Amino acid sequence: MKDQTKLIAALLVGAAAGAAISLLITSDKGTELRGEVSDYxxxxxxxxxxxxxxxxxxxxxxxxNVVEQARSQYDNIAxxxxxxKDQVRSVINDYTDQGHEAIAAAKAKVKATAxxxxxxxQNS
Known part of the structure; x- marks a missing residue:
């Protein structure tokens, strides 16, 4: 954007300079000159x-385009x-189930031993 702004400013400055120079060196009559400058x-x-x-x-x-790419990347990341999250939840559930099974097995073993x-x- 800055380059285009500079270009437009340069064009306007060039136009003004050209108009001033043409006023100084032209031999046309004032009305014709004003018309040419106006057209220019x-x-x-x-x-x-x-x-x-x-x-x-x-x-x-x-x-x-940038907004669309950002939205696409956000959707992908989300x-x-x-x-x-689903994978972690599944792993946690698996370990929780294994933990409950281990506790139940330990309880059963303690009961059997007791x-x-x-x-x-009683037999003694």
């Missing part, structure tokens, strides 16, 4: 306006995070 400035204005409109459209397209010990004490 109108052309310069229209070209500048067209360039500014193209630059604005390019900037709009670029910003829309999907990955959701997948990882029952054997009780039976052996």
């Amino acid at each position: 400035l109108v052309d310069l204005y229209e070209k500048s306006r067209d360039k500014a409109q193209r630059a604005a459209e390019d900037a709009r397209r670029y910003s829309n 999907g990955n995070v959701s997948d990882y 029952s054997e010990l009780n039976g052996s004490i």
Whole structure:
């Protein structure tokens, strides 16, 4: 954007300088000269306006593209995070189930050992 702004400023300065020089060195009559300068400035204005409109459209397209890419990356990352969350939840559930099974097995083993010990004490 800065380069285009510099270009437009340079065009305007050049136009003004050209108009001033042509006033100094021309032999045309004042009315004709004013008409030529006016036509030149109108052309310069229209070209500048067209360039500014193209630059604005390019900037709009670029910003829309950047926003769309950012949105796509966000959606991709959000999907990955959701997948990882589901995987972690699954692993936690598996370990929780294994822990419950280990506790149940330990309880059963303690009960069996206590029952054997009780039976052996009563048989003695």
